[in-house]
Amino acid sequence: MLAFCVLSSGSRANCIYVQSGETRVLVDCGLSAKRAALRLESIGIDAEAIDGIILSHEHEDHSSGVRVFSKRHDTPIYVNPGTRGCCKHLAEVPEDRIRYFDSGIEFEVGALQFSPFSLVHDAYDPVGFRVSAGGKTLAIATDLGQVTNLVRERVRDVDAIILEANHDPVLLQDAPYPWSLKQRISSRKGHLSNELAAELVEQISRTNEDRLQVAVAAHISEKSNTPELAIEVFKKAWSRGGNTSSPTFIAACAEKTTPFFSL
Numbered sequence: 228m229l230a231f232c233v234l235s236s237g238s239r240a241n242c243i244y245v246q247s248g249e250t251r252v253l254v255d256c257g258l259s260a261k262r263a264a265l266r267l268e269s270i271g272i273d274a275e276a277i278d279g280i281i282l283s284h285e286h287e288d289h290s291s292g293v294r295v296f297s298k299r300h301d302t303p304i305y306v307n308p309g310t311r312g313c314c315k316h317l318a319e320v321p322e323d324r325i326r327y328f329d330s331g332i333e334f335e336v337g338a339l340q341f342s343p344f345s346l347v348h349d350a351y352d353p354v355g356f357r358v359s360a361g362g363k364t365l366a367i368a369t370d371l372g373q374v375t376n377l378v379r380e381r382v383r384d385v386d387a388i389i390l391e392a393n394h395d396p397v398l399l400q401d402a403p404y405p406w407s408l409k410q411r412i413s414s415r416k417g418h419l420s421n422e423l424a425a426e427l428v429e430q431i432s433r434t435n436e437d438r439l440q441v442a443v444a445a446h447i448s449e450k451s452n453t454p455e456l457a458i459e460v461f462k463k464a465w466s467r468g469g470n471t472s473s474p475t476f477i478a479a480c481a482e483k484t485t486p487f488f489s490l
């Protein structure tokens with residue numbers, strides 16, 4: 228059994244809960260330690276029961292709560308050396324609470340198997356993950372500016388995916404951001420637009436047979452996208468791919484936790 232929910236997602240705070248049996252982890256902790264614990268409590272999980280925080284990259288919206296959470300609940304942090312070296316929220320974390328992984332090399336946390344894969348994003352060594360247990364696999368791919376062949380290959384055969392659908396290009400042009408920020412978001416090292424994410428959804432539809440159960444649109448911008456738009460784009464892409472199965476399409480947001488999905 229592999230179960231997960233997105234505790235928070237968006238430009239402000241990202242935090243995903245994943246569980247298999249007695250193994251419970253967070254992927255990223257961009258919520259404050261207190262808010263992360265409260266959201267865990269709302270799904271019936273005690274923060275003390277978290278076996279590890281797995282960090283995708285150093286950006287504030289993924290790492291701001293990691294130091295305090297780790298200290299308060301004595302939680303090990305799994306991170307690659309590049310992210311460890313440049314993440315300011317890890318600077319004061321003692322070495323004995325750090326567990327290193329290398330991008331591209333599988334590692335285990337209890338019953339969960341993690342397979343980190345490199346993403347193109349304006350961070351030091353950003354990764355997405357395939358998380359597997361009991362024959363089921365969840366892919367997590369947010370904070371990527373482009374869909375590389377590696378990403379395509381890593382997400383094609385999954386049972387669930389949490390996929391970035393950051394912005395709609397037209398809404399982004401009209402958003403109240405400085406030009407430089409718009410440029411950063413839409414660059415090849417920025418964030419995935421609905422359309423680029425949808426191409427991936429279409430490909431999964433073609434290659435995945437009827438395996439996919441859940442697709443979560445994540446890291447949705449509050450100013451240049453809407454959850455409804457992202458889901459609509461995903462659903463259309465799924466139909467274009469010709470797949471006749473009906474996975475659940477849902478959007479994750481910062482305000483509340485998604486439902487709990489068991490695969």
Ligand SMILES: [Zn+2]
Nearest residue numbers: 286288289370
């Ligand atoms: Zn982010």
Ligand SMILES: [Zn+2]
Nearest residue numbers: 284286350370
């Ligand atoms: Zn980022």
